[in-house]
Amino acid sequence: MAVKHIPTGVVHHEKKDGTTGCGVDTKKNNDHWGDSQQKITCDKNGCKD
Ligand SMILES: [Zn+2]
Numbered sequence: 001m002a003v004k005h006i007p008t009g010v011v012h013h014e015k016k017d018g019t020t021g022c023g024v025d026t027k028k029n030n031d032h033w034g035d036s037q038q039k040i041t042c043d044k045n046g047c048k049d
Helices: none
Strands: 002-004 010-013 033-036
Touching: none
Parallel strands: none
Antiparallel strands: 002 010, 002 033
16 A cells, blocks of 8 residues: 655555554645555655565
């Protein structure tokens, strides 16, 4: 799964618990995040392979 941080346009890996691979809780600012089919662009550990 991928999730897009709308204010920055960065696409992150999304884990089943609602956090990104790099450790951001997407439930805290739910309106900043949207499901995405795009390629992950976050380069932090946990998001990039
Ligand atoms: Zn990330």
